[in-house]
Amino acid sequence: MGILDKIGFQKIKDGLTKTRNNLIDKISxxxxxxxxxxxxxxxxxEEILIGADVGVWMTSELISKLKERVKIEKLTxxxxxxxxxxxxxxxxLKSPFDSQxxxxxxxxxxxxxxxxxxxxxxxxxxxTTVGKLAYNFKSRGKKVLIGAGDTFRAAANEQLEIWAKRAxxxxxxxxxxxxxxxxxxxxxxxxxxxxxxxxxxDTAGRLHTKTNLMEELKKVKRVIQKLIxxxxxxxxxxxxxxxxxxxxxxARQFHQALGITGLIITKLDGTAxxxxxxxxxxxxxxxxxxxxxxxxxxxxxxxDPESFIxxxxxx
Ligand code: GDP
Numbered sequence: 001m002g003i004l005d006k007i008g009f010q011k012i013k014d015g016l017t018k019t020r021n022n023l024i025d026k027i028s029x030x031x032x033x034x035x036x037x038x039x040x041x042x043x044x045x046e047e048i049l050i051g052a053d054v055g056v057w058m059t060s061e062l063i064s065k066l067k068e069r070v071k072i073e074k075l076t077x078x079x080x081x082x083x084x085x086x087x088x089x090x091x092x093l094k095s096p097f098d099s100q101x102x103x104x105x106x107x108x109x110x111x112x113x114x115x116x117x118x119x120x121x122x123x124x125x126x127x128t129t130v131g132k133l134a135y136n137f138k139s140r141g142k143k144v145l146i147g148a149g150d151t152f153r154a155a156a157n158e159q160l161e162i163w164a165k166r167a168x169x170x171x172x173x174x175x176x177x178x179x180x181x182x183x184x185x186x187x188x189x190x191x192x193x194x195x196x197x198x199x200x201x202d203t204a205g206r207l208h209t210k211t212n213l214m215e216e217l218k219k220v221k222r223v224i225q226k227l228i229x230x231x232x233x234x235x236x237x238x239x240x241x242x243x244x245x246x247x248x249x250x251a252r253q254f255h256q257a258l259g260i261t262g263l264i265i266t267k268l269d270g271t272a273x274x275x276x277x278x279x280x281x282x283x284x285x286x287x288x289x290x291x292x293x294x295x296x297x298x299x300x301x302x303x304d305p306e307s308f309i310x311x312x313x314x315x
Contacts, residue, residue, distance in 0.1 A: 015293025019274030131163020147187030
């Protein structure tokens with residue numbers, strides 16, 4: 001079961017229902033009705049994969065790997081092919097990780113406070129995610145502090161305050177319109193003074209405004225480094241699964257500017273095209289740390305490739 005408990009696994013399973021119906025059920029159906037594994041079979045499989053937003057590029061890679069396995073391993077039975085497919089999908093999800101430790105809660109003891117910057121464009125679920133992360137770390141016994149760095153949106157800060165209360169953690173805020181760098185500085189300084197374990201810095205996510213978002217985020221990063229040169233320890237990008245392949249382009253921009261160390265993919269419960277998780281892992285080579293499968297505080301779940309595949313394929 002990996003890093004998830006029973007409830008967490010069930011939440012992911014439920015959250016993936018739409019994608020399961022659209023992807024796995026169709027594949028099972030194809031396997032059960034196909035007499036032979038031929039070109040026609042692969043064309044149909046290709047169509048299903050693309051329809052679930054696995055992406056054209058990844059789909060063609062996947063199909064050629066499967067063809068190779070069919071040939072080498074002399075696969076003929078639907079169940080064998082299903083196993084091969086699961087195996088290849090799991091490999092893709094694992095490929096961006098540089099170790100076998102998939103637990104995003106395992107934080108090195110000697111990095112205190114451990115500073116995590118959370119970035120992403122407005123609407124992806126960033127504020128909600130910061131709240132959920134705070135709750136998750138707190139319930140694992142960590143002392144958490146939130147920095148409300150999205151000083152542009154008053155509403156976002158009010159939201160964040162509500163989430164912080166719900167999670168039972170403190171939050172550092174300044175007036176609307178104040179410098180996000182100053183908020184980050186205050187937060188990290190306060191964390192150093194208060195023996196905090198985890199600092200979560202929320203950031204702005206507006207697009208198409210006069211000041212360049214990426215420059216602002218780079219500045220926040222530099223400001224944090226004035227207090228802790230090795231920090232931020234992680235920069236996690238929040239992506240909305242419902243926007244599909246566009247999220248890959250979004251991620252590239254953030255990665256180029258900041259060097260993203262992990263991804264959080266939200267709203268998987270709201271889409272039948274959760275296959276995008278594979279395209280994202282395959283193209284960006286950045287590990288997925290968490291997935292969002294609902295709006296409640298306990299709907300953000302740690303991601304580990306094996307459980308994700310099992311939850312997706314399990315009836
Ligand atoms: P922000 O603009 O990026 O800060 O986005 P918010 O945190 O305000 O979230 C935007 C909307 O997405 C809110 O209505 C959230 O409840 C919703 N949301 C966030 N994560 C999830 C998720 O995993 N599943 C679902 N269904 N909704 C989510």
